[in-house]
Amino acid sequence: MTSSTNDDLLHIGDAFLESRLFIGTGKYGDDAVIPAVAQASGAQVITVALRRVDIGNPKDGMLSHIPKNMRLLPNTSGARTADEAARIARLARAAGCGDWIKIEVISDNRHLLPDGYETAKATETLAKEGFVVLPYMNPDLYVARDLVNAGAAAVMPLGAPIGTNRGLRTREMIGILIEEIPLPIIVDAGIGRPSHACEAMEMGAAACLVNTAIAVSGHPARMAAAFGDAVRAGRAAYLARTAPVLEGHAAASSPLTGFLGECHE
Amino acid sequence: MEIYLNGKTTAVTPECSLFGLITELGLNPDTVIAELNRDIVPSSQFETTILKPGDALELLHLVGGG
Numbered sequence: 001m002t003s004s005t006n007d008d009l010l011h012i013g014d015a016f017l018e019s020r021l022f023i024g025t026g027k028y029g030d031d032a033v034i035p036a037v038a039q040a041s042g043a044q045v046i047t048v049a050l051r052r053v054d055i056g057n058p059k060d061g062m063l064s065h066i067p068k069n070m071r072l073l074p075n076t077s078g079a080r081t082a083d084e085a086a087r088i089a090r091l092a093r094a095a096g097c098g099d100w101i102k103i104e105v106i107s108d109n110r111h112l113l114p115d116g117y118e119t120a121k122a123t124e125t126l127a128k129e130g131f132v133v134l135p136y137m138n139p140d141l142y143v144a145r146d147l148v149n150a151g152a153a154a155v156m157p158l159g160a161p162i163g164t165n166r167g168l169r170t171r172e173m174i175g176i177l178i179e180e181i182p183l184p185i186i187v188d189a190g191i192g193r194p195s196h197a198c199e200a201m202e203m204g205a206a207a208c209l210v211n212t213a214i215a216v217s218g219h220p221a222r223m224a225a226a227f228g229d230a231v232r233a234g235r236a237a238y239l240a241r242t243a244p245v246l247e248g249h250a251a252a253s254s255p256l257t258g259f260l261g262e263c264h265e
Numbered sequence: 266m267e268i269y270l271n272g273k274t275t276a277v278t279p280e281c282s283l284f285g286l287i288t289e290l291g292l293n294p295d296t297v298i299a300e301l302n303r304d305i306v307p308s309s310q311f312e313t314t315i316l317k318p319g320d321a322l323e324l325l326h327l328v329g330g331g
Contacts, residue, residue: 024331031329049330052271052323053292061296061326075330091325094305095298162331189331211331 008239010206012184013100013132013153015071019044020201021231022073022186023224024211025062027163033220034065041224047073047102047211050088050095073134075102082121089126101126102156102188103135112162116143120150127151136188139173144181154183156209159200160190163212167196171203178204194223194230201234202242266318277316284311287324298325 009016022045025034038046048062066072074092079085082105089101103126105118114136120143123133132153137143139157147155157174160166167190168174178185184206191197197208210227217223266279277286283306287294299306299314300323306314316322 025329026331028329047331048327050298050325051328053290053297053326055271055273055275055290055324058291060293062328063296074327077330091298091300091305092327094307095325095327097327209331 008235010184012134015044017044017207019228019231020207020235021197021228022047022188022207022209023214023227024209025049025066026211027215028220029216031062031065035067036221037214037224038067038070040221040228041214042228043224044069044071045073045100046070047075047209048097049075049077050092051078071100072097073100073102075104075136076122077104077106079105079122080107080115080118081105082118082125085118085122086125089122089131090129093131099130100132100134103133114138114158116140116146119143120146123147123152124150127153134186139170139177141173141176141180144177148181148183152183154186154206155181156186156188158189159187159196160192162189164190165192165213166190167192168199171199174200174205175203194226197227198230198234198237201231202237204238205234207231266316268316268318268320268322270322271324281316282312283314283316283322286316286322287311290324292324292326296326298327299323300325 010020019042021041021043023041023043024047074097076085076088079088085103085105103119103122105115106112119135123135127133134154134156135147135152136156144155160169186207187200187205188209191210192213200208214220214223267274267276287297294311302321
């Protein structure tokens, strides 16, 4: 199923995106499934990483598996400082990846949580150099404001630590960013199931980035389609404005009059 | 002569071009990203870039990532 209307586009940098699902290319058992995953997901944006070539064991890079019409979003994974992130971003652009960059600055190897200060510095440097900067971040309001001031094109808060599939553990904080930050909020990391992505979209997230949950699922192409459906459903629900929650008592859906057996004397 | 290739001391043919080294290593010059002494080398300059002893060369490529 693809969206039949294109009046709800996601504007980031120079792009107007119809799909609000971004996908990744890491952790696939066989990279040859990536074209089928990309097609099933409907995604228009796909992440890649930059690494040293293994000199003793040269393999063709990831590019051969990525459909040509997709927009590449290289990440700066491996960077521990803003300077390292900027170096990776410039290499990726020189390699023909385009101007989009996902900033990822991490020095904690156990929890893989992003360093807000270094991320903001890298964002500022690269935005000034004309990059469309999408920083991965812990959903903290002050860090998010720093990223806005630094010139980010969107902010990408984590739902849970990378690769954990635990869902929206940071739900409350992401809700605050959606309310307060005048940039697209793209939930990245921790989304393990389509229902998690759907929930993020219902809350008003602009998009979701999903890698592990698709790549290590039993059937990546089917799971990619499920995530595509979930993101569309969540977005549609957000636009339709979900009904209010009622606490403390029930409210019947059916009329409370005209029951059979009622006596009117 | 020796250069530092991806962090390791590596013997290469004297006056070897970057293009020559990349192809000799069995790599695809269309997908390899090169950084020589911290400067990005565009692929259009691979053939005219001649390596010198002690050069620090990084050869990279795109891999899967999230």
